[in-house]
Amino acid sequence: xxxxxxxxxxxxxxxxxxxxxxxxxxxxxxxxxxxxxxxxxxxxxxxxxxxxxxxxxxxxxxxxxxxxxxxxxxxxxxxxxxxxxxxxxxxxxxxxxxxxxxxxxxxxxxxxxxxxxxxxxxxxxxxxxxxxxxxxxxxxxxxxxxxxxxxxxxxxxxxxxxxxxxxxxxxxxxxxxxxxxxxxxxxxxxxxxxxxxxxxxxxxxxxxxxxxxxxxxxxxxxxxxxxxxxxxxxxxxxxxxxxxxxxxxxxxxxxxxxxxxxxxxxxxxxxxxxxxxxxxxxxxxxxxxxxxxxxxxxxxxxxxxxxxxxxxxxxxxxxxxxxxxxxxxxxxxxxxxxxxxxxxxxxxxxxxxxxxxxxxxxxxxxxxxxxxxxxxxxxxxxxxxxxxxx
Amino acid sequence: xxxxxxxxxxxxxxxxxxxxxxxxxxxxxxxxxxxxxxxxxxxxxxxxxxxxxxxxxxxxxxxxxxxxxxxxxxxxxxxxxxxxxxxxxxxxxxxxxxxxxxxxxxxxxxxxxxxxxxxxxxxxxxxxxxxxxxxxxxxxxxxxxxxxxxxxxxxxxxxxxxxxxxxxxxxxxxxxxxxxxxxxxxxxxxxxxxxxxxxxxxxxxxxxxxxxxxxxxxxxxxxxxxxxxxxxxxxxxxxxxxxxxxxxxxxxxxxxxxxxxxxxxxxxxxxxxxxxxxxxxxxxxxxxxxxxxxxxxxxxxxxxxxxxxxxxxxxxxxxxxxxxxxxxxxxxxxxxxxxxxxxxxxxxxxxxxxxxxxxxxxxxxxxxxxxxxxxxxxxxxxxxxxxxxxxxxxxxxxxxxxxxxxxxxxxx
Numbered sequence: 001x002x003x004x005x006x007x008x009x010x011x012x013x014x015x016x017x018x019x020x021x022x023x024x025x026x027x028x029x030x031x032x033x034x035x036x037x038x039x040x041x042x043x044x045x046x047x048x049x050x051x052x053x054x055x056x057x058x059x060x061x062x063x064x065x066x067x068x069x070x071x072x073x074x075x076x077x078x079x080x081x082x083x084x085x086x087x088x089x090x091x092x093x094x095x096x097x098x099x100x101x102x103x104x105x106x107x108x109x110x111x112x113x114x115x116x117x118x119x120x121x122x123x124x125x126x127x128x129x130x131x132x133x134x135x136x137x138x139x140x141x142x143x144x145x146x147x148x149x150x151x152x153x154x155x156x157x158x159x160x161x162x163x164x165x166x167x168x169x170x171x172x173x174x175x176x177x178x179x180x181x182x183x184x185x186x187x188x189x190x191x192x193x194x195x196x197x198x199x200x201x202x203x204x205x206x207x208x209x210x211x212x213x214x215x216x217x218x219x220x221x222x223x224x225x226x227x228x229x230x231x232x233x234x235x236x237x238x239x240x241x242x243x244x245x246x247x248x249x250x251x252x253x254x255x256x257x258x259x260x261x262x263x264x265x266x267x268x269x270x271x272x273x274x275x276x277x278x279x280x281x282x283x284x285x286x287x288x289x290x291x292x293x294x295x296x297x298x299x300x301x302x303x304x305x306x307x308x309x310x311x312x313x314x315x316x317x318x319x320x321x322x323x324x325x326x327x328x329x330x331x332x333x334x335x336x337x338x339x340x341x342x343x344x345x346x347x348x349x350x351x352x353x354x355x356x357x358x359x360x361x362x363x364x365x366x367x368x369x370x371x372x373x374x375x376x377x378x379x380x381x382x383x384x385x386x387x388x389x390x
Numbered sequence: 391x392x393x394x395x396x397x398x399x400x401x402x403x404x405x406x407x408x409x410x411x412x413x414x415x416x417x418x419x420x421x422x423x424x425x426x427x428x429x430x431x432x433x434x435x436x437x438x439x440x441x442x443x444x445x446x447x448x449x450x451x452x453x454x455x456x457x458x459x460x461x462x463x464x465x466x467x468x469x470x471x472x473x474x475x476x477x478x479x480x481x482x483x484x485x486x487x488x489x490x491x492x493x494x495x496x497x498x499x500x501x502x503x504x505x506x507x508x509x510x511x512x513x514x515x516x517x518x519x520x521x522x523x524x525x526x527x528x529x530x531x532x533x534x535x536x537x538x539x540x541x542x543x544x545x546x547x548x549x550x551x552x553x554x555x556x557x558x559x560x561x562x563x564x565x566x567x568x569x570x571x572x573x574x575x576x577x578x579x580x581x582x583x584x585x586x587x588x589x590x591x592x593x594x595x596x597x598x599x600x601x602x603x604x605x606x607x608x609x610x611x612x613x614x615x616x617x618x619x620x621x622x623x624x625x626x627x628x629x630x631x632x633x634x635x636x637x638x639x640x641x642x643x644x645x646x647x648x649x650x651x652x653x654x655x656x657x658x659x660x661x662x663x664x665x666x667x668x669x670x671x672x673x674x675x676x677x678x679x680x681x682x683x684x685x686x687x688x689x690x691x692x693x694x695x696x697x698x699x700x701x702x703x704x705x706x707x708x709x710x711x712x713x714x715x716x717x718x719x720x721x722x723x724x725x726x727x728x729x730x731x732x733x734x735x736x737x738x739x740x741x742x743x744x745x746x747x748x749x750x751x752x753x754x755x756x757x758x759x760x761x762x763x764x765x766x767x768x769x770x771x772x773x774x775x776x777x778x779x780x781x782x783x784x785x786x787x788x789x790x791x792x793x794x795x796x797x798x799x800x801x802x
Contacts, residue, residue: 195581195582202489202500240546
């Protein structure tokens with residue numbers, strides 16, 4: 001435990017205090033004195049990246065497995081080792097965390113740093129456009145996302161075009177994890193404009209079918225199953241239409257929005273699609289909650305969307321907690337925030353669980369992250385501290 | 391009416407069963423074997439049957455005739471039974487999103503691609519006695535695409551509810567196709583396709599005539615072909631009926647002149663409020679008519695006036711006609727009460743019954759499957775608390791494909 005004397009506003013001093021090996025109390029008391037004298041220490045710190053260790057009271061490896069009082073070894077931005085038996089060498093940089101350590105949260109639809117740049121009204125079909133070129137890396141949306149524990153986000157083009165473009169998968173430090181995420185389509189009424197072709201559902205389907213007949217580019221990739229799709233659809237008839245369309249063309253990917261998707265679970269399961277839901281607020285309809293639980297019961301993977309987050313709103317965690325409150329099992333809820341979301345985002349080889357070889361995109365929580373009383377304390381992205389410091 | 395031996399066996403089985411016996415073919419309590427007893431059975435296939443019964447099994451009519459039944463078990467007993475009502479102009483659609491307005495003529499589209507089968511409006515139609523309905527594209531286009539005939543209740547997907555895909559090709563005369571067009575002011579630049587769309591009856595008619603003209607020209611020169619030309623060819627051959635909306639006299643004339651110019655075998659004039667003004671033309675043309683629901687002042691769209699005696703006049707002239715309800719949200723606007731207004735205008739009960747059952751089925755060529763209570767046809771039935779179509783009677787039960795959509799035991 002960090003001594004009470006070190007709970008001062010100076011985060012640097014607190015960090016340094018945390019580095020001191022807990023087994024030698026006298027050494028710690030001496031170092032405390034030195035701290036006030038010389039803020040900059042020669043001992044290795046976690047801010048510098050490189051190799052360091054985090055010892056936490058609880059490490060959530062994934063939706064099922066937990067390691068109590070384990071250690072994560074981080075090197076070159078990746079997890080080198082994790083477990084109870086990880087040896088921490090003498091003098092190594094160690095961060096003691098009296099709380100829970102997990103993989104960073106994954107948002108499957110966000111609009112970070114890309115206000116008004118993700119929707120182009122001039123063309124209904126803009127499939128080749130890339131969201132990766134639409135965001136500002138230094139935007140405050142990223143620090144807000146980090147404050148919610150989000151380390152990975154799918155930057156999805158708007159639902160207001162029938163084919164909005166190709167999504168990008170970002171890290172919330174502003175870097176690009178995958179430049180080509182999904183071909184983003186929309187069969188919502190927001191994509192059907194009064195003054196531009198197509199104006200209707202039959203027109204949109206016809207335009208998409210013509211585009212999918214192409215033998216090169218993103219459309220050919222999507223038709224061949226090489227590039228997954230995201231399809232925005234809201235009421236049940238739009239969901240049914242989108243699922244039938246995806247199945248007809250052998251498309252893989254996920255529906256986005258679809259609040260009552262669970263009522264069409266058998267069709268969605270037959271089409272082998274996933275679903276991106278929410279975000280949910282406190283006033284969410286119980287029927288929508290029932291639908292989420294039904295998706296889980298049908299074995300359909302789902303994840304959550306976060307609108308460009310408001311400070312402190314924590315859309316992903318709130319959505320998951322509401323589902324758990326309604327009866328969703330915790331393991332599925334956690335996977336919806338992390339590993340299933342990473343799979344939907346197409347980056348599950350790199351993020352989504354705390355496992356050897358994966359990126360050190362980690363969050364240190366004050367307690368159980370599915371309990372809304374807990375808070376994000378520190379966030380690491382690629383082994384670098386991106387938020388917090390306690 | 392002959393009651394088949396199998397059906398009689400069912401009837402006997404049901405009547406001799408004690409109250410604790412399980413029904414035959416019970417699946418989630420939905421599609422079961424029923425014996426429905428009625429004080430009067432109106433089959434639309436002959437004279438009414440007093441104290442008759444209908445046997446339903448496997449979603450079809452297993453038997454119908456006098457007698458039968460006996461109380462207990464799966465019996466339903468009501469005052470009257472008619473076939474399920476058929477509405478050829480139910481107007482349940484997703485509005486402007488059901489029709490592609492970027493081109494005024496879109497024969498290749500199907501309204502099935504823009505249909506909301508989850509809408510509560512289908513349920514409302516089903517519970518008010520309409521068991522089969524023709525869904526059409528919203529009339530924002532000159533030709534909006536094909537319509538689809540479907541059951542109003544059942545599985546929540548279009549495929550299983552479809553009775554006939556591409557049932558008609560839908561077009562519209564009158565003012566509706568030009569309502570969302572914009573004038574291109576002199577000296578102004580056209581902003582979008584809305585300034586190209588028709589703004590008058592002349593250009594609406596021109597576009598209808600041009601479509602058929604182009605289809606004929608494409609027979610000689612394949613370069614003139616266009617998307618959906620196969621639907622126009624089907625209309626010209628008589629395989630696909632053309633349903634044209636035409637409320638007012640001039641629009642009814644336009645529709646008939648079009649039929650005669652191109653020799654279109656099957657024309658259905660929908661919402662023909664002023665059909666009563668063109669008797670000779672209608673008889674001469676061989677067109678069928680769908681009458682709109684009666685309004686409190688007789689006023690319809692396009693300043694049309696719908697006379698009380700319209701149905702009776704068409705009946706006397708031998709013009710095939712059906713009544714329709716336009717999916718109204720008012721009980722008096724729905725199909726179940728339209729025969730009452732037609733009868734007030736002089737139409738006989740038998741003719742009124744046919745106008746909402748067998749005649750619309752015949753107009754779309756599905757009368758082998760629906761439209762009357764006969765052995766082998768779909769078990770689509772309406773159960774009434776009294777003489778059908780009277781304002782003092784209620785629809786107390788509805789079966790669609792042998793499934794009970796409205797239960798008379800809880801609604802009486």
